Amino acid sequence: MTTINTIIFDLGGVLIDWNPEYVFLDAFQGDHKKMQWFLANICTTDWNENQDAGYPLNQATNDLIARFPEYENLIKMYYGNWENMLGGSIDETVHILDSLVKLNKYKIVALTNWSHETFPIALKRFNFLSWFDGIVVSGEEKTRKPFAKIYTTTLDRYNIKAKKAIFIDDNLRNIEAAKKLNINGIHFKNPKQLIEALKTYNIYI
Known part of the structure; x- marks a missing residue:
């Protein structure tokens, strides 16, 4: 693997x-x-x-x-x-993010479909957004998931090799688009399922 x-x-x-x-x-x-x-x-x-x-x-x-x-x-x-x-943060997933950041083994990036006009509201409200090594906001890029351009932009901007990356998204459509570009994908359903899915990639938190 x-x-x-x-x-x-x-x-x-x-x-x-x-x-x-x-x-x-x-x-x-x-x-x-x-x-x-x-x-x-x-x-x-x-x-x-x-x-x-x-x-x-x-x-x-x-x-x-x-x-x-x-x-x-x-x-x-x-x-x-x-x-x-x-509605607020999904605290169990934020805890997973925190654990991954503290491992200090992975580049951790966010890729979100979000209007560039409303995203500043989220930045002010959610402190954990400052934990990422980078955030790609669709509204700023004038494209969105599941179009290939936003994935390739993310890979290029942060010097990511697709086969060495995992993309976590709750929308299966977006996961399937990532897989077409050789990015590994986890279709998020809940935090416990995510922890188990990460283990299949030898990622333990």
Whole structure:
């Protein structure tokens, strides 16, 4: 087995709890069905990911209001109340990160789909983001996972050899894209599963 010398973490869903439902469940007065319809049809994942790739938040909001003027107030809430979508750190995974940093054996990098306009909020809130040797933010790169460019940018910028790296992400789509570039992948499900998966690469914490 190739010796691993680099570990690449996704942030949202792995180290940081982020969920639009924290805002919209209240907006829909606890009506899950109406909230889920809105997030599936108006402020969709695809729409948000476009901003993750660098599209301006204000422009994206106005574009959507032009299409769905009857939902103007709710659409404005998406980025207007974005900070309330941050549920906090996923502490057990942060502990894993801390343990890996303290081993002082690995280059540790973050690769995240995140708007460059909102990422500074996360930097202020989560001290552990300062532990990384580098962070690649999709909004700053004008591309995002699962497109190959953001992975190759990460490899080149931090002098990472794909076969000696592991990428940890909660989205299987992003793991599969990394594997096409010969980056090892762990599909994150929970912290305990991650600890066991790391052992398969002879990484013990």
